[in-house]
Amino acid sequence: xxxxxxxERFPLKNVNGVPLMxxxxxxxxxxxxxxxxxxxxxxxxxxxxxxxxxxxxxDLLLNNGDAEACxxxxxxxxxxxxxxxxPPPIPSGLDLLKKMSPPRVIKTHLPFQLVxxxxxxxxxxxxxxxxxxxxxxxxxxxxDRMNFTQPEPGPWEEYLNKFMKGEVGWGSWYDHVKGYxxxxxxxxxxxxxxEDMKENPRREVERIMRYLGLSLSDDVxxxxxxxxxxxxxxxxxxxxxTFIPDFVFDQSISPFMRKGxxxxxxxxxxxAQSQLFDEDYARQMKGEDIPxxxxx
Ligand code: A3P
Numbered sequence: 001x002x003x004x005x006x007x008e009r010f011p012l013k014n015v016n017g018v019p020l021m022x023x024x025x026x027x028x029x030x031x032x033x034x035x036x037x038x039x040x041x042x043x044x045x046x047x048x049x050x051x052x053x054x055x056x057x058x059d060l061l062l063n064n065g066d067a068e069a070c071x072x073x074x075x076x077x078x079x080x081x082x083x084x085x086x087p088p089p090i091p092s093g094l095d096l097l098k099k100m101s102p103p104r105v106i107k108t109h110l111p112f113q114l115v116x117x118x119x120x121x122x123x124x125x126x127x128x129x130x131x132x133x134x135x136x137x138x139x140x141x142x143x144d145r146m147n148f149t150q151p152e153p154g155p156w157e158e159y160l161n162k163f164m165k166g167e168v169g170w171g172s173w174y175d176h177v178k179g180y181x182x183x184x185x186x187x188x189x190x191x192x193x194x195e196d197m198k199e200n201p202r203r204e205v206e207r208i209m210r211y212l213g214l215s216l217s218d219d220v221x222x223x224x225x226x227x228x229x230x231x232x233x234x235x236x237x238x239x240x241x242t243f244i245p246d247f248v249f250d251q252s253i254s255p256f257m258r259k260g261x262x263x264x265x266x267x268x269x270x271x272a273q274s275q276l277f278d279e280d281y282a283r284q285m286k287g288e289d290i291p292x293x294x295x296x
Pocket of ligand 1: 045046047048049050051052053135138139140142228229230231233256257258259260261264
């Protein structure tokens with residue numbers, strides 16, 4: 001069913017076994033040939049893991065906590081989304097990057113194995129943010145309801161099954177978090193958790209600051225923590241995606257800044273679904289020691 005005034009949803013197409021928005025797949029050769037500068041920074045996430053939050057923290061850190069400087073443009077223009085390409089109204093990552101000079105901050109949702117080789121060859125810094133599977137899934141479900149560039153999510157239970165099978169945009173959550181985790185030491189990836197950011201945002205902002213080689217005053221750090229609280233970001237038009245027309249992101253269905261909480265999965269999973277999910281999770285994550293938390 002198509003919402004009134006909305007556009008046609010884009011199908012997914014496989015790139016090396018990973019389902020991606022068809023336009024990304026069709027433009028794959030130029031995306032994978034992109035070569036960053038060694039000074040460029042990559043923020044990599046599975047969709048809905050806390051990308052925008054981390055982007056805003058990084059931009060504020062790089063601008064010494066200057067809120068006005070970070071309102072110079074919507075987040076999608078300040079930090080290009082590497083693989084995104086038209087027709088979605090989010091500007092094409094490659095086009096934006098051509099116009100910007102390094103050092104640049106770049107966003108991607110690509111799984112580790114699809115990240116253009118140039119990032120590793122040039123030893124770029126990479127920040128990866130992971131979020132526990134259940135909350136990540138809930139957030140993605142609501143996003144796919146309102147985001148008309150992605151396939152129709154269908155009913156909750158159907159979406160749950162698609163997520164477990166990796167049949168959603170950018171593929172398997174399980175492979176995504178494992179791929180970066182396994183490479184984090186070798187590639188000097190800063191691997192962060194959404195739950196840690198919720199628990200102690202200041203500690204995680206400082207961690208990012210040190211990784212970027214910056215040393216800001218206590219006041220500035222505190223200001224950045226405040227400016228990147230869920231409450232403030234929800235009302236900040238440069239980060240809350242209200243700059244995307246509502247025939248693409250229909251925020252009356254579900255707002256982009258939805259809840260920003262830990263544990264919302266308990267409001268969605270039935271006990272039976274939770275048990276099934278946990279059993280499957282144990283299989284898919286067997287032998288991994290990634291310290292995910294579904295509650296704090
Ligand atoms: P919910 O849908 O659970 O609310 P991304 O930026 O990767 O698309 O992730 C979006 C998710 O991060 C949404 O989760 C959104 O509300 C949450 N989020 C965005 N900014 C946040 C912040 N400052 N603090 C906590 N959560 C935030």
